[in-house]
Amino acid sequence: NAGVTQTPKFRVLKTGQSMTLLCAQDMNHEYMYWYRQDPGMGLRLIHYSVGEGTTAKGEVPDGYNVSRLKKQNFLLGLESAAPSQTSVYFCASSLQGEKQPQHFGDGTRLSIL
């Protein structure tokens, strides 16, 4: 049981390049989330999904797009990377139900030059 798996673990991009971060979970969770974590800012929600084929904006969605074509996968896209998007990105998933905690992947460290 791998839990939540993120790929890649590290990436360096140039300004203006595009890329997709992949999150996969094998726990049959309905809900999935993408966060960014910056020093002194805590975890901030970018986008989330409550089920296959559905996505919604979080606190800081600008510059990012997401897709959830399959229940187990949640993709985060950067169409035109900017230095301000340098961050550590975490994916999480959870079951429905108010007591259910979110389970996090190991993160993707992304640098935009």
Added chain:
Amino acid sequence: GQNIDQPTEMTATEGAIVQINCTYQTSGFNGLFWYQQHAGEAPTFLSYNVLDGLEEKGRFSSFLSRSKGYSYLLLKELQMKDSASYLCAVRPFTGGGNKLTFGTGTQLKVEL
């Protein structure tokens, strides 16, 4: 808006007890979570409170007072491996994907 406050850093001695406080002012309240995050790693779930009172889980306990907008995480018999960041997170709303709002975390350093 949502506002969650935690101390930035704390230092404690191995074998001692430490209390990490969290105060919140949110538009609603539907539960509070504590997570542990070691440097360079993923946050991991520690505890959940939705009703007032103390929840105990081994060396870790978490307390909630909804009327005061206050929670604390109590760590007993501190070990060196407890050096980590501790994140307080509030679920302001029911439904809506169970979204959480996180505090900035408290960096705990355990010393000999």
